Amino acid sequence: MALSYKARRRLALLILIVGLPAYIVAAISVVNLFERPPFVLELAIYVGLGVLWALPFKFVFRGVGKPDPDEVSDENKAE
16 A cells, blocks of 8 residues: 555654654664774764665655645646
């Protein structure tokens, strides 16, 4: 079942407000369990984790910043 545009916007907002901060805390906690690696390796780990978190949510974020495709524009209302 495909999510509606409004549902995807709400879910994206929830992911960004609740999920992303929780993921950041979890990533930092996991990296801190090990002895601190060299700066470049640590940076690579955080960049990799930063990209990794978004992969499962690509379908939610796709097209969210664009106008609602189901909304009837003013030009179409006049016809």
